[in-house]
Amino acid sequence: MASHKIERIASDIIKYLGNIMYTETDDELLKSVTLTAVDVTKDLSYAKVYFTSISELTHKELEKELNEAAPFLRGKLAKVLEVRNIPELKFIYDESIEYANKIEGIINKIHED
Numbered sequence: 414m415a416s417h418k419i420e421r422i423a424s425d426i427i428k429y430l431g432n433i434m435y436t437e438t439d440d441e442l443l444k445s446v447t448l449t450a451v452d453v454t455k456d457l458s459y460a461k462v463y464f465t466s467i468s469e470l471t472h473k474e475l476e477k478e479l480n481e482a483a484p485f486l487r488g489k490l491a492k493v494l495e496v497r498n499i500p501e502l503k504f505i506y507d508e509s510i511e512y513a514n515k516i517e518g519i520i521n522k523i524h525e526d
Contacts, residue, residue, distance in 0.1 A: 416455075423451040425494055426460055430502075433489045442468060442478055449507045453500055460500035463507035472506040479504035 427448050434443040450463040466475055483502040491499045 419453050419455065419457070422457065422494075422496060423453045423460070426453065426462070426490065426500070427451045429490055429493045430462065430486060433486060433493075437489060440482070442466075442470070442475075443482065446475075446479065449510070457496060457498055457500050460502050462502055462504050464504060465507050465510055472508075476504055476506055 427450070430451075431448050434446060434448075438444070445468045446464045446466045448462060448464050452461040452463075453459070462479075464475075464479065468475060470478070480503065483504065487499055487502050490502075
């Protein structure tokens with residue numbers, strides 16, 4: 414189980430990173446992304462950032478673009494996050510929403526029959 418400190422840092426990362434991506438960048442791709450969760454390692458060296466998007470790019474293309482922007486975002490995050498070491502960011506497409514919609518569709522179809 415994660416400690417309260419790590420949970421707080423993960424919460425701060427998702428809050429500040431979302432704000433940075435929406436207000437401090439001109440890239441429309443970054444503005445189309447919705448962050449859903451952040452998992453931070455215990456030693457605070459890495460953070461997996463889960464996201465969804467309304468962009469027309471494929472999941473792999475989105476991940477590639479976001480991971481290329483990760484050093485820039487990490488630098489911006491370092492200015493607002495109050496920790497000694499800022500974790501490296503790895504963006505991962507969150508498929509749980511699509512999966513939930515698929516399951517809901519199956520359940521609705523069963524109820525219709």
